[in-house]
Amino acid sequence: MKIWLLTILPLILIVSSASYARTVEVEVYGMTCAFCVDNLTRQFNKMESVSKVDVSLKLKKIHLETDEELPTIETINQAIIDAGFTPVKVTILPDEKE
Numbered sequence: 001m002k003i004w005l006l007t008i009l010p011l012i013l014i015v016s017s018a019s020y021a022r023t024v025e026v027e028v029y030g031m032t033c034a035f036c037v038d039n040l041t042r043q044f045n046k047m048e049s050v051s052k053v054d055v056s057l058k059l060k061k062i063h064l065e066t067d068e069e070l071p072t073i074e075t076i077n078q079a080i081i082d083a084g085f086t087p088v089k090v091t092i093l094p095d096e097k098e
């Protein structure tokens, strides 16, 4: 009985975290080089609710993968301002996993 629980529990955790994951797209003004990308990546890596950061210099966009707890738009905007850039638009993308 206990062994059965130990096997099923991690599976439940994986499924539930996947269904709550969200992607947030942020348009940023002022990115010009690889240092800007690095700066912004580090800024968002500090956030506990962000599991993955993908900064595109070409598109001037940041993709954030978040846990069930979504960072607020204010928090995202502030992080960009703190890194020295201007937030343009924050979009919460619909779940593409289904």
Ligand SMILES: [Cu+2]
Residues within 6 Å of the ligand: 031, 032, 033, 034, 035, 036, 037
């Ligand atoms: Cu730069």
